[in-house]
Amino acid sequence: MTFVSALYGIFLLSVLAIYWLVQNQGLRLWVLLIASLAFYATLQIQYIPLLFVVILINFRLGIALGERAVPRRNPSDWHLSNEEWKYIEQDWDKRRLKILRFGIVLNVLLLLGFKYVPFFLNTVGALLNLPVIQEQASLVTLHLIAPLGISFFCFECIAYLIDVYRGAPATKEFLKFAAYKFFFAKLISGPITRYHHLAAQLNAVRFPSSDRIVEGLWLIACGAFKKALIADNLGIFVKLCFDNLQRTGSGDLWLAILAYGLQLYLDFSGYVDIAIGSAILLGLNLPQNFDFPYFSTSIADFWRRWHMTLGDWLRNYLYFPLGGSRQGLVRTCLNLSIVMLVAGIWHGAAWGFIVWGGLHGLALVAHRLAEALSHRFSPLKNWWQSIPGTLVAWLLTQLMVFASWIFFRLPNLKDAAWVIQHLWGHKADVQFAQKVYVEALGLQPFQLAVLLWGIVAFMAIGFALHRNMKLQLNWPIKIFLVPLSLYAVWQLAPKEGLPYIYFDF
Numbered sequence: 001m002t003f004v005s006a007l008y009g010i011f012l013l014s015v016l017a018i019y020w021l022v023q024n025q026g027l028r029l030w031v032l033l034i035a036s037l038a039f040y041a042t043l044q045i046q047y048i049p050l051l052f053v054v055i056l057i058n059f060r061l062g063i064a065l066g067e068r069a070v071p072r073r074n075p076s077d078w079h080l081s082n083e084e085w086k087y088i089e090q091d092w093d094k095r096r097l098k099i100l101r102f103g104i105v106l107n108v109l110l111l112l113g114f115k116y117v118p119f120f121l122n123t124v125g126a127l128l129n130l131p132v133i134q135e136q137a138s139l140v141t142l143h144l145i146a147p148l149g150i151s152f153f154c155f156e157c158i159a160y161l162i163d164v165y166r167g168a169p170a171t172k173e174f175l176k177f178a179a180y181k182f183f184f185a186k187l188i189s190g191p192i193t194r195y196h197h198l199a200a201q202l203n204a205v206r207f208p209s210s211d212r213i214v215e216g217l218w219l220i221a222c223g224a225f226k227k228a229l230i231a232d233n234l235g236i237f238v239k240l241c242f243d244n245l246q247r248t249g250s251g252d253l254w255l256a257i258l259a260y261g262l263q264l265y266l267d268f269s270g271y272v273d274i275a276i277g278s279a280i281l282l283g284l285n286l287p288q289n290f291d292f293p294y295f296s297t298s299i300a301d302f303w304r305r306w307h308m309t310l311g312d313w314l315r316n317y318l319y320f321p322l323g324g325s326r327q328g329l330v331r332t333c334l335n336l337s338i339v340m341l342v343a344g345i346w347h348g349a350a351w352g353f354i355v356w357g358g359l360h361g362l363a364l365v366a367h368r369l370a371e372a373l374s375h376r377f378s379p380l381k382n383w384w385q386s387i388p389g390t391l392v393a394w395l396l397t398q399l400m401v402f403a404s405w406i407f408f409r410l411p412n413l414k415d416a417a418w419v420i421q422h423l424w425g426h427k428a429d430v431q432f433a434q435k436v437y438v439e440a441l442g443l444q445p446f447q448l449a450v451l452l453w454g455i456v457a458f459m460a461i462g463f464a465l466h467r468n469m470k471l472q473l474n475w476p477i478k479i480f481l482v483p484l485s486l487y488a489v490w491q492l493a494p495k496e497g498l499p500y501i502y503f504d505f
Helices: 006-021 025-066 082-115 117-128 131-143 150-166 174-182 195-202 210-242 250-281 299-305 308-319 329-347 351-376 378-385 387-409 413-421 432-441 445-468 475-492
Strands: none
Touching (some): 025 150, 025 174, 082 117, 082 150, 117 131, 150 174, 150 195, 174 195, 210 250, 210 432, 210 445, 250 387, 250 445, 299 308, 299 351, 308 329, 329 351, 351 378, 351 387, 351 413, 378 387, 387 413, 432 445
């Protein structure tokens, strides 16, 4: 079952009907949990027991961490001095830190075990020239399929344990914790949601107002339109180009890079729109995950707008613990590089993702150095704030972002290097244009380029109306457009929709 399918529509309507007919909050949690298990069972039923065990372990670790204080004094402890009590409290804090470290290591090992063992074996086999190890890596890759959403699942568990360690209350309601972890709207591909953010809402669920219902339906329709109608059609061209690299020309590669950047954004943000819209209809609010990232004027601003919940996780649970920007410029640059390398590794077990993370780390370091220089020289700062400076900053940011997408789409470094080497002066295979543009797409290269830039222009209009003019469609217009959007998806989307890109992450 995928979000863009008639089956999901029937599933969501059925869940909503039962969910709102039940008045008891505890029963609603059971409805949410059972529905989420049914949703995941249509995809990978074999991993449900494993995920339940991991949830139970993190639940128990949270309770252990939540016992922040040593037992209260009682009359029999009158002989203990304040210094002795202070020592006891320090000892307990050390035990809590050990529990936290155990929980983090456990979740990281789960993630590494499923996603990175073949990568490690391949790397070791190549370095030591041992084909036997590489053969084992191939066997593991063939037989070991990672649970969908395992990266999001583990990151949420780590966030919960750290939040409890820092002072947030640990839940003692396993049903609520399991319902939060399995919540079908966010389970497979985010957004990454903190437990306490959702738990507070689960305590007092209210039937959404008419405006909220319209907003939920509108987000579902917009998400389906972006993912199935635009992203999937772009994905056809992207796949044809990147799966036939030797036959493409330089112009085709530039179009494919632009198309992939748009596909990735529309696919992922479309999924999140459907997730947020589905949650709204259930009386819940999931965090925003995108805020017009392709109109950022710096790489730091890009990461405040792209996959915002991942950026928030990296800042709160990695960047700040490393010291953030509190220990000087050199240490700040090092911390930024480490954080982005981790982001690259999180996305996938391949050198291309590591290079992608490293490039973004270098870009963040360059931005921080340029920012420090601008603070010293006011003319430079004024120029960057001018219209020409803003346009140059936007262009440099997007060139960096889209160039790095090459390694994201082609994590095999040989393929990525081939693309970079052939971005200029390389002619396509004679039959490539006929097979791809005419037969597969029904468009000429120039027409496709106009279409891609038309999508960018439409996004720019939306950005200007929403961010600068603060304008939004009113609910009657949204109600009118919802069925039209869904009908367009039904009629014009590819018959065999492409899988969500972030299923792999």
